[in-house]
Amino acid sequence: MQQTNTHSEKKPQAGQPPQAKQVERTTCCIVGGGPAGAILALLLARQGVEVTLLEAHLDFERDFRGDTIHPAVMEILDEIGLAERLLKLRHTKLSTFGLQTRAGTLRLRFAFGKTKFPYITVIAQSRFLEFITEEAKRYPNFTLIMGAQVDELVEKDGVVHGIRYRASDGSHEIRAALIVGADGRFSRLRKLAGFEPVKTSPPIDVLWFRLTRGENDTIESLDARIGNGLFLIFIDRFDYWQVGCVIPKDGYQKLRSDGLDHLRQSLAKTVPELTDRFAELKEWKQLSVLSVESSHLKRWYKPGLLLIGDAAHVMSPAGGIGINYAISDAVVASNVLGGKLAAGLPIREKDFASVQRQRELPTRVAQTFQSLLQRVALARAIKSGGEVMVAPVLLARLLEKMPWLTALPARFIGFGLWPPHVKTELPQPPMESVTVSNEPTSSSSDTPLTIK
Numbered sequence: 001m002q003q004t005n006t007h008s009e010k011k012p013q014a015g016q017p018p019q020a021k022q023v024e025r026t027t028c029c030i031v032g033g034g035p036a037g038a039i040l041a042l043l044l045a046r047q048g049v050e051v052t053l054l055e056a057h058l059d060f061e062r063d064f065r066g067d068t069i070h071p072a073v074m075e076i077l078d079e080i081g082l083a084e085r086l087l088k089l090r091h092t093k094l095s096t097f098g099l100q101t102r103a104g105t106l107r108l109r110f111a112f113g114k115t116k117f118p119y120i121t122v123i124a125q126s127r128f129l130e131f132i133t134e135e136a137k138r139y140p141n142f143t144l145i146m147g148a149q150v151d152e153l154v155e156k157d158g159v160v161h162g163i164r165y166r167a168s169d170g171s172h173e174i175r176a177a178l179i180v181g182a183d184g185r186f187s188r189l190r191k192l193a194g195f196e197p198v199k200t201s202p203p204i205d206v207l208w209f210r211l212t213r214g215e216n217d218t219i220e221s222l223d224a225r226i227g228n229g230l231f232l233i234f235i236d237r238f239d240y241w242q243v244g245c246v247i248p249k250d251g252y253q254k255l256r257s258d259g260l261d262h263l264r265q266s267l268a269k270t271v272p273e274l275t276d277r278f279a280e281l282k283e284w285k286q287l288s289v290l291s292v293e294s295s296h297l298k299r300w301y302k303p304g305l306l307l308i309g310d311a312a313h314v315m316s317p318a319g320g321i322g323i324n325y326a327i328s329d330a331v332v333a334s335n336v337l338g339g340k341l342a343a344g345l346p347i348r349e350k351d352f353a354s355v356q357r358q359r360e361l362p363t364r365v366a367q368t369f370q371s372l373l374q375r376v377a378l379a380r381a382i383k384s385g386g387e388v389m390v391a392p393v394l395l396a397r398l399l400e401k402m403p404w405l406t407a408l409p410a411r412f413i414g415f416g417l418w419p420p421h422v423k424t425e426l427p428q429p430p431m432e433s434v435t436v437s438n439e440p441t442s443s444s445s446d447t448p449l450t451i452k
C-alpha cells in the first residue's frame with residue numbers, strides 16, 4: 001500500500017500556476033469537511049487507516065450552519081477522550097429551550113436522563129471542525145486538503161476507484177479503496193453517482209441574517225419567538241446573533257413587495273427588545289433566503305462509494321438535530337469499515353449495506369419528526385401568529401411539574417434512536433500481506449475492490 005504519510009494541511013496558494021494532473025493514492029478518501037466527514041476522518045485515522053479529507057472551502061468559516069452539539073455527540077467525543085478538551089473552547093451549555101409566543105412562553109427543560117453531558121453544547125461549528133481536524137492531524141496517516149473542489153468520479157465498470165478535484169494549483173486525481181461522500185445537502189458525489197433523493201418534507205423558506213450582540217441582551221443562547229407571520233430563532237455566536245427566520249413557503253416575494261421597513265417593523269413587534277438592532281438591516285442583501293427541505297436516498301452506496309450525513313439524507317434545520325445524525329453516521333461507518341480498511345481487507349456490498357441498515361431507520365424517524373414539526377406545528381404557529389400555541393404553552397407548564405414526562409422527547413432530541421458508540425478494539429493484523437489495487441474486478445454487486 002502506498003503511504004502518502006502527509007499529515008500536514010495542504011493549502012494551495014492563490015496565484016500559483018496550474019500544474020499537470022497528479023494522481024495520488026490513499027486508502028480512504030473522504031469528500032467534505034463537515035461534521036460527518038471530519039469525524040469519520042478522525043476515527044479512521046485513529047485506527048491507522050490512511051485517510052485523505054478534501055474540503056472545498058479554504059477554511060471552516062461558513063454562515064449556513066448550525067452550532068448545536070447534542071449529548072450523544074459529547075458522549076462519542078468522551079469515548080475518544082476529546083470531550084473535556086472541547087469544553088475548554090468557548091461555548092454555552094443549554095438545558096432549556098424557550099419559545100415566546102403571544103399566547104405565553106413555552107419553556108422546555110431538556111431532561112436527557114442519565115448522561116455525563118445533560119445539556120446541548122452550543123459552539124461555533126467552525127471552531128468544532130477546526131478542533132476535530134487539528135486532532136486528526138496528530139496522526140501521520142491523515143491528510144487534509146483545503147480548497148479542493150471535487151467534481152468528478154473515477155469509475156470503471158460501475159466501480160468507483162477515485163475522484164478528481166480542482167484546486168487553485170490545478171487539477172488532481174486521488175485513487176482509493178473507498179471513497180466517502182460527506183459533501184452535504186447539495187452533494188456533488190450523490191449526483192455524479194446518479195442517486196436521486198426522495199423528498200421527505202415540504203421545503204420551508206428561512207431568512208438567515210446577523211445582528212450585533214449587545215452586552216445586556218436578555219435573549220438566551222438558543223431562543224425562539226413566534227409572531228407576525230414569523231418564527232425567529234436566535235443562535236448566540238458571542239460576537240453577534242445569528243438569526244434564522246422561518247417564513248411561510250414562498251413568502252419571500254410578498255416580504256420583498258411589502259418592503260424592508262415593513263419587515264423591520266414585524267421583527268420589532270415580535271422581539272421589541274431588539275428594535276434598535278433590526279434597524280441594522282438596511283439592504284435585502286444582508287438577508288439570505290434559504291429554501292430548506294429534507295430528503296433521503298433509497299441506497300447510500302455503490303461499489304467503492306458510500307454516502308453519509310446530509311449527502312445520504314438531507315436534514316432540515318427543524319429541531320436542530322442534523323449534526324448529531326451526520327456524526328452518528330460517521331461513527332457507524334468507522335465501526336463497520338475501519339477495521340477492514342486498516343487491515344487491507346476488501347469492503348463488500350454487505351459492509352455498506354450494514355452501515356445503511358444501522359442508520360436508515362433512525363434518520364427516517366428523525367425526518368418524520370422534522371416533517372411533522374414543519375407541517376403541523378411550525379406552519380400553523382406562523383400562520384396564526386402564535387395563537388395556536390395556547391395549548392402547547394399550557395401543556396409545557398403542566399410538564400414543568402412532571403419533568404419525567406418530558407424525558408422521552410428530550411432523550412429523542414438529545415440522542416435519537418439507537419445512538420452509536422465508538423468501537424474501541426483495534427483491528428487484528430491481516431493474515432496475509434496486502435496491497436490495494438484500484439483496478440476494477442467485475443461489476444458484480446458484491447465485488448470488493450481488489451486487495452491482494
Ligand SMILES: Cc1cc2nc3c(=O)[nH]c(=O)nc-3n(C[C@H](O)[C@H](O)[C@H](O)COP(=O)(O)OP(=O)(O)OC[C@H]3O[C@@H](n4cnc5c(N)ncnc54)[C@H](O)[C@@H]3O)c2cc1C
Nearest residue numbers: 032034035036056066150183184309310320321322323326
Ligand atoms: C440554515 C440551517 C441551519 C441548521 N441548523 C442546525 C442546527 O442548529 N443544529 C443541527 O444539528 N443541524 C442544523 N442544520 C442541519 C445541519 O447543518 C446538517 O444536517 C449537517 O451540517 C450535516 O453535516 P454533513 O457533514 O453531512 O454536511 P455539511 O455540514 O453540509 O458538510 C459538507 C461539507 O462538504 C463540503 N463540500 C461540498 N461539496 C464539496 C465538493 N464538491 N468537494 C469538496 N467538498 C465539498 C462543504 O463545503 C461542507 O464543508 C441546519 C441546516 C441549515 C440549512
